[in-house]
Amino acid sequence: MQTSQRLDQQQAAENRRRELLEAADRVVLRDGPEASMNAIAAEAGITKPILYRHFGDKSGLYRALAKRHTDALLDTLRAALDTPAARRERVEATLDAYLAAIEARPQVYRFLMHPTEAADAEKDFDTRRHSAPLLRRLGEELAKIIAERLDLGPNSEELARVWGHGIVGMMHAAGDWWLGERPCERSQLVAHLADLLWGRLAAAGDAPGGPGF
Amino acid sequence: MQTSQRLDQQQAAENRRRELLEAADRVVLRDGPEASMNAIAAEAGITKPILYRHFGDKSGLYRALAKRHTDALLDTLRAALDTPAARRERVEATLDAYLAAIEARPQVYRFLMHPTEAADAEKDFDTRRHSAPLLRRLGEELAKIIAERLDLGPNSEELARVWGHGIVGMMHAAGDWWLGERPCERSQLVAHLADLLWGRLAAAGDAPGGPGF
DNA sequence: CCTGCTTGTTACTTGCGGTAACCGCAGTGT
DNA sequence: ACACTGCGGTTACCGCAAGTAACAAGCAGG
Known part of the structure; x- marks a missing residue:
């Protein structure tokens, strides 16, 4: 795996992270701060563990x-x-x-x-x-x-x-x-x-x- | 059941309520605001449903x-x-x-x-x-x-x-x-x-x- | 072809707020 | 004496949310 690919992946991960944040934003703005991680994951089209891989825990996401x-x-x-x-x-x-x-x-x-x-x-x-x-x-x-x-x-x-x-x-x-x-x-x-x-x-x-x- | 007994019971209930509040106070001061209802009930020497009978829900107690x-x-x-x-x-x-x-x-x-x-x-x-x-x-x-x-x-x-x-x-x-x-x-x-x-x-x-x- | 890494899933555990249903014991009417 | 009812109390449960294992597929490279 070359360096350039590493960078590509890193950038892809950051983009992904932005997408997730935007989905979370929509849900939080709709449901309030007590929106569940399940709901946020669903809005982003994925499931909970991915959120946790990206943000650690709910506190990290927030x-x-x-x-x-x-x-x-x-x-x-x-x-x-x-x-x-x-x-x-x-x-x-x-x-x-x-x-x-x-x-x-x-x-x-x-x-x-x-x-x-x-x-x-x-x-x-x-x-x-x-x-x-x-x-x-x-x-x-x-x-x-x-x-x-x-x-x-x-x-x-x-x-x-x-x-x-x-x-x-x-x-x-x-x-x-x-x-x-x-x-x-x-x-x-x-x-x-x-x-x-x-x-x-x-x-x-x-x-x-x-x-x- | 006579009126005087009703009053006795009502007063007893109020005293009980005060005891419960004091127990809740101790727990909240020890564990912070996220103290569980179970913990508060235990501190008061009773179990959850009694708390709920007195205060309706956690919001009421707090x-x-x-x-x-x-x-x-x-x-x-x-x-x-x-x-x-x-x-x-x-x-x-x-x-x-x-x-x-x-x-x-x-x-x-x-x-x-x-x-x-x-x-x-x-x-x-x-x-x-x-x-x-x-x-x-x-x-x-x-x-x-x-x-x-x-x-x-x-x-x-x-x-x-x-x-x-x-x-x-x-x-x-x-x-x-x-x-x-x-x-x-x-x-x-x-x-x-x-x-x-x-x-x-x-x-x-x-x-x-x-x-x- | 197998190995390893990332991305995704399902299915679980734990712990909480809240509730239904039951238990036993006082006092009471007959 | 005895069934009946009200009340303080309990156990055992439901639903739900956070967080986690364990497994499944796509895809590099030796």
């Missing part, structure tokens, strides 16, 4: 699947963060891009946020990650951008990471709630969140008769 | 379990929000109370955030909630408090809810990340988050050589 979508989302967010405009507008553009993405494909979002516990499988339970890997990645990426573009004085590294994860969490939780209840327009939500980040909470006055805040 | 812990956490957070002090100090006290709670009992926290998909079981998948019920409740409670204590002008209702969920999400994501990596002291984290809420992101200058933010 990780591979999640990576594709996460990469895509990260690209659009980076683009939004790089639009040439004032800081507030960039922040709003990024929030809006995220919300538009989860609004357009809630099933993808749902999958990314909730890989049925399969994708983050570790067994020690105390040190396990709780949030979806997507959130961690977004948080870290945002932290990097904040750290390199902002002048935060001493401790900037630490501060940037806290803010990165904090802002991402804010965006996520608000978006999740909004997606479920649709209490207002997307642009309204974006404006409200930007207001929050711009310190309106600190600046607001106490309510007339209230106990103060 | 909901009951989660409610206890959520109520307790909410009480401590409310207390922190009611300390008589300046607004910034209250916010910091509340953040600190939350972080102290998840730091002290990470397993409880893990369970509340991740009830193995069991506690939020609905099948339509598109309209399903994604976040843990705990986060929703915290967000709504905070929204109420913000709405009643702050003067936010028109749209205050909507604004308060967005902020409630947003702030809770920020707290959660930052806390989750911090709990996993322990990059700094708790007080530091609290200060950084409060800084973020106080508008330091908007106020910070661009980095010296960077492309601006």
